[in-house]
Amino acid sequence: MSRSLTVVRTGPQSLIQDLGRPGHAHLGVPPSGALDVPALTLANRLVGNPGPAAGIEALLGRIQLRANCSCTVAVTGPSILVSVGEHLVDSHAPVHLRDGDVLSLGAPSGGLRCYIAVSGGIDVPPQMSSRATDILSGIGPHPLRANDVLPLGEPFGLPVGADVLSPSVAPAELVVPVLLGPREDWFDDPARQLAAGRWTVSQQSNRVGLRLDGAALRRAAAFESVELPSEGVVTGSVQVPASGRPVLFLADHPVTGGYPVIGVVTAESLPLLAQARPGTPVRLQPLR
């Protein structure tokens, strides 16, 4: 029998993710892919997979998987309780499953997104060279449901252990460095407004973007009622819609936008944004 896992139950949202499908924005296709890339690549490394292998991104954990073959799994992301059958096992470490074993994730006490890698990777058919589920455009496999059977590839190599591995950090307050531009001139004193603003992560946040509640950024008088022709945007763009409350674009963002982008967060911040729960206080730190 070919190697596979069966989804026994999912948490609030469980998606197949890999490193996404960058390079198709000119066709209107978002990059997609894991939001906390270091967590996914760590999980892959622990089970002997190359970084781009597809795993599962489980929002708030709570997923249960049954192995239909002997395989190695690893759970990364925030600190979380993991069990095989009745027995607690380590997160952030390779765990062996026998045919029939059930892997269960608890709910993380902080952070949002847990990653599960399996030896061989999840081998659903790729779409545009990626297996990632894009919730904006509907490209890729559907969100996981109970009783889904996930085919696995042939194992790549030996699982790699490590003595000390750090869970993804979910800081109490997010301080996000922002490179100003390309449309900072649309705002009054953009650096000062960004530095002075206080926000919290909104409930409306998802893989498209982290929406912020709080201060509204004011446009410069010359741009007050100007409409911006849609233009290309990158992951990490801080877009300011009509409400003035910023949206930080994540992997499933639309490839073009008709509101000005005041700045772009540094690439190192993206994994932190992936783990920021609604209600988390946010400050934006302008860089010149």
Add this chain to the structure above:
Amino acid sequence: MLVELDSLAEVEALHGALLVADLPEVVELVPAATTVLVEVRPGSDGLSRARAVVEAADLSHPPDRTPRQVRLPISYDGPDLELVAETAGLSVDEVVALHSGAEYTVAFCGFAPGFGYLVGLPEPLRQARLDNPRTKVPAGSVGIAGEFTGAYPTSSPGGWRLIGSTSAILFDAKRSDPALLAPGDHVRFEVAG
């Protein structure tokens, strides 16, 4: 890097120059109405190489490339066809002849995967969007708005005036060539028999 330009023709010229340069460090190259976005691999020297291409580009002449020719079958059966004819002061047959007689170019894509903004629309058909956008436009609907015409790849909300429909599947991520239209392609609408 976001390059701001003065016209769609300049966007086309710069996009063409960057395509011809084919820099391996470029991850995304996204033309839009008045801009070209160039995203490069972090830590590479792609930005300075792209900047050199931008500075050397002749914005008054797009580079010679052989565009793809795409033909989209169309039935002129859209719910706004009569409104468009009335606004243009033409008969429905004249609108059909104008729209199907023109050759269009994909200026850029966006809004949804496979949605191409086509330019080359005859002057009388350049009309405002609907005052009240539809909450649901069926997939394959062909519409006009301002200087653009285009076809909806999937069912979605939309405010374009709908003049017809195409049976072409504009986007299918499972196909080896998922998007029927890419920036720079030449497009004609052919009345389905």
